[in-house]
Amino acid sequence: MILWMKHLACCLGHTHCRRVSQQVLHGHGTIFALSSGHGRSGVAVIRVSGPSTSESLRQMVRRIPPPRKAVLRRIYFPQSSEAIDKGLVLWFPGPKSFTGEDCAEFQVHGGPAVVTAMLDALAELPGFRHAEAGEFTKRAYMNEQLDLTEVEGLSDLISAETEAQRRQALRQMEGDLGNMYMTWRRRIIKCLANVEAYIDFSEDENIEDDVLDHARSEVQVMIEEMKGHLHDNRRGERLRSGVRVAIIGEPNVGKSSLLNALCQRPAAIVSPIAGTTRDVVETALNIGGYPVLLSDTAGLRETGDAVEKEGVRRAIERAEQADIKIILVDASKFSSAYTNCDVDKFVRDHLYDLGVMGGTQHDDNEAERLMPDGGDAVQPEEDRQTLLVVNKCDLVPSWTPDFPPGDVATATVSCTTGEGMEHFINLLAERVKRGCGNPLSGNPSLTKARHRHHLTRCVSHLESYFSVEQETDIVLSAQQLRKAARELGKITWKISSEDILDVIFKDFCIGK
Structure with missing residues (x-):
């Protein structure tokens, strides 16, 4: 059953399948982790996400605070009702949260004993478990809060050590790179729709004669744009x-x-x-x-x-x-x-x-x-x-x-x-x-070999479109457009394998 659901998600690649895949892989569990840095600090942030998040607030804070407002509350162990600390509590009901699920944050004092007590208290709650590395971000991706380029930008932003790295990562995290790829993908799909319309309706003379010329011209423009993006001397x-x-x-x-x-x-x-x-x-x-x-x-x-x-x-x-x-x-x-x-x-x-x-x-x-x-x-x-x-x-x-x-x-x-x-x-x-180069000027730069690989394959399929775009091979030319759109989709979110997710999220830290 699990293998079938994975296969279904990979084949269809739409919103429902991503959510089904998320449920199969992660169940309905509620996760928690220390999201701030380890070690002694003034404030520690413990993040919770999942369907039972509100239960952690009821049992540990005694009531659910107003959404998206920080409130000062005493926090208790669920079983013994012993006080743990007094800190700020925030409640983010889904889907308006980082992960798209119900989320909460406990901002407590950053001493090791306080943090350990908070994590132990959350572990006592039924259905709660410690988050794996990158699992909060992975859930945000599964719930369409982020696409893969934004996820990678977030990872780069966390790892950024210089000002230029920060600027490039922030621009990617905010969606500039993903938007450019998705715009190309929509243009390819529009060309594909025109070609398929020609295949279906040209004999009935219910379609304009120059529809293929428009598609051919648009594909040529996109090839030049993508090659210009690829030939950047690997600046990003x-x-x-x-x-x-x-x-x-x-x-x-x-x-x-x-x-x-x-x-x-x-x-x-x-x-x-x-x-x-x-x-x-x-x-x-x-x-x-x-x-x-x-x-x-x-x-x-x-x-x-x-x-x-x-x-x-x-x-x-x-x-x-x-x-x-x-x-x-x-x-x-x-x-x-x-x-x-x-x-x-x-x-x-x-x-x-x-x-x-x-x-x-x-x-x-x-x-x-x-x-x-x-x-x-x-x-x-x-x-x-x-x-x-x-x-x-x-x-x-x-x-x-x-x-x-x-x-x-x-x-x-x-x-x-x-x-x-x-x-x-x-x-x-x-x-x-x-x-x-300047990470803030012009189009966003390629930052991953993964992007370059799929974009190169996309250009190859678009170029193949011209080689087979003849009257007798019009169906094959449409297939090249489908393959090109699929390659762009793999960069952002329409992927063909769960394996790529493990590669992307494995380097995230616990709590993110």
């Missing part, structure tokens, strides 16, 4: 997970010192001995309100030491994966090598010497791929994310670099004295911001 995903920045260079140019200066703590060991750093040292930073994963890497050089050789391999691998590469060079060596005012060529040659470009000779195509101004590169936006940093400028006081405008972004610093660090940080922050 990069902002959500952090911009990967790798510091690369020869041994003893100050890579670990630069990492420590940016972190403002001794995150990496600094030593005059070449080859001190053998592995990748990574730390998370907030630069200009954007998340950054900064990596210090092993010095790049030929070595016979097996451990150091592995460190060099990992350094090159991290450089290839990085969104921004900081190429660090020694000022004394750079001042003698930099003679022709061509920073681009210097960086290309230096990358080749370090082994980052690979190959046995200079490869202009590879140089263009790695260099910021490398012509018609495949990913020009990402190619511009290379910084040349000249360190130890305090050791060459007589040298004053004069970098011509338009060359690769360059900064001169001294990790010892701090000279030039402010300019370098501003330069890095500008590159990080460019890589992530």
